[in-house]
Amino acid sequence: MDTRTTVTITEAAHAYPIIAGERLLSRLGDILLETLPDTRKVFIVTDENVAPIYLNLVRRALEKAGLETYHALLPAGEQAKTLDSITMLYDEALAAVLKRKDLILALGGGIVGDITGFFAATYLRGVPFVQVPTTLLAQVDASVGGKVAVNWKSLKNMIGAFYHPHAVLIDTYTLDSLPKRELAGGMAEVIKYGCIEKSIPQAAPGPSIMSMLLQAEGPHELAMDTLVIRCCELKAAVVQADPQERFGVREILNLGHTFAHAYETLSQGAINHGEAVSIGMVKAFCLAALQNAIPTESVNTLVGLLERYNLPVESPVPYTKSEILDIMQTDKKMVNPGEYRLVLPYDEMGYVHVLDSVPEANILSVL
Secondary structure, rough: OOOOOOEEOOOOEEEEEEEEEEHHHHHHHHHHHHOOOOOOOOEEEEEOHHHHHHHHHHHHHHHHHHOEEEEEEOOOOHHOHHHHHHHHHHHHHOOOOOOOOOOOEEEEEEEHHHHHHHHHHHHHOOOOOEEEEOOHHHHHHHHHOOOOEEEEEEEEEEEEEEEOOOOEEEEHHHHHHHHHHHHHHHHHHHHHHHHHHOOOOOOOOOHHHHHHHOOOHHHHOOHHHOOOOOHHHHHHHHHHHOOOOOOOOOHHOOHHHHHHHHEEEHOOOOOOOHHHHHHHHHHHHHHHHHHHOOHHHHHHHHHHHHHOOOOOOEEEEOOHHHHHHHHHOOOOOOOOOOOOEEEEEEEOOOEEEEEEEEEEHHHHHHH
């Protein structure tokens, strides 16, 4: 029985489906041809962690459907998000005689998706690509919305583009292979959706993420298929309202992220993205409470929820306030030097807004 669920994102260039279900990887070729019937050649980009688990399965599924396959292998981790990786992919694509009518497939987590999307956007001025995310963080967030990038020196995602995939194909069965820490990192983004869901414009009716999270005792009690699809529905609504971050709507997806990027950068890999988002959300809630925008009880609710899902609520390393502020100043949301533009909660759980010119003294108070 086919238990796939589809969410459609419509943006300026094209509409594309997010298709989710269990054990889709073994049927990937047939599903791809349903969505992109003219595909003949697929260039797979994956990394050293994912390849031993899923690459052969994916290649067999594609070749069984009559598709010609090639692949390129990235190093695992944030260190791969460089222009050197993009250059390597250009070389591999040229060796495979990849043409504009062919397809690029990102198989892996958010880092693989970011690199592959930027490669697809710039090779031959744009080749269609498909996201096949294998981590929870990528399934609920990074693979949806068309933001693709690589890092520049110590600056995260500074070189990139808005380039939407032609499809996102999510096999939730891949979550079973995730290490506990990787799954927890993804839960940070899920919790973020629970913290912003009431502020999302024109979201499709559906279950409350915050209610699901509060009612469960941990990840083992969650219906992950339902949770992943609901997160995708919410992100789809935001992306459709503001496809290229021109109207400020999409900024609400960055709750906690301005703080998070600082902690993630300073840790040099010791804190992963989800853990940094967890710490960053706590800082954002504490700041909002300091400014009397939310009750202290909301901070306690968030902290309890993060701890329930095995996430940190403070940095394991006490970085200096000046170190954190220096990196926060490089955040892409900042408009003027010395002025902090942050996404903060207000009122009851689920509401957030973007504030300009947050006083530096208040930020220092919560660091």
